[in-house]
Amino acid sequence: MTFRLKGGPELLQLLDQLPKNLERNVIRGGLRAGAKVIQQQAKANVPVKTGQLKRAIGIGTRTDGAKLSSYVKLRGKGSYLGLFIEYGVAPHLISVTEADVPVRQTRHGPRKVSIGTMNKMLKRGSLKIGENFVGRVVMHPGHAAKPFLRPALEQKAEEAVTAMGAYIAHRVQIGDLKAPALEVDDE
Numbered sequence: 001m002t003f004r005l006k007g008g009p010e011l012l013q014l015l016d017q018l019p020k021n022l023e024r025n026v027i028r029g030g031l032r033a034g035a036k037v038i039q040q041q042a043k044a045n046v047p048v049k050t051g052q053l054k055r056a057i058g059i060g061t062r063t064d065g066a067k068l069s070s071y072v073k074l075r076g077k078g079s080y081l082g083l084f085i086e087y088g089v090a091p092h093l094i095s096v097t098e099a100d101v102p103v104r105q106t107r108h109g110p111r112k113v114s115i116g117t118m119n120k121m122l123k124r125g126s127l128k129i130g131e132n133f134v135g136r137v138v139m140h141p142g143h144a145a146k147p148f149l150r151p152a153l154e155q156k157a158e159e160a161v162t163a164m165g166a167y168i169a170h171r172v173q174i175g176d177l178k179a180p181a182l183e184v185d186d187e
Helices: 008-016 020-045 080-087 149-171
Strands: 057-064 067-074 092-095 103-106 109-112 126-129 132-135 137-140
Touching (some): 067 149
Antiparallel strands (some): 092 137, 103 109
């Protein structure tokens, strides 16, 4: 996704006149303001059952040398659900036989996934769904994707750029120095 900005070169000239730490903080705040718009739309798009996934949608900024960036990502409790909802789940077998316990790579090396970990539903060799024991093997039907993060970016990208520009323009007003308003060029 590419945008052409009106006022970008003028803003860069103005920021070059400011001390580097002030410039960096103003840009970081502007990036966070833009990311907040995307975050709010993602929260509005998320299919809600418990609200856990909605609470896991966060924002942040990172620095890579002179490059600043912001992001909207899932973190904390319930964040693992986002991947399954965003991209869907293919039909698959869930098995609890001791010999078939899968091995996964962890940062400490290969580890068997404990039977207790397998959805915390194992009891006497049977999977439990709700209050019902269903046996050693279950065919999970999967589910369709219900994207909420990617559409949030597509729906609010221009508004995020505008919010970023408004934040910077509000913060940079020192004497005769005033930041130009950033707008998305519709050409």
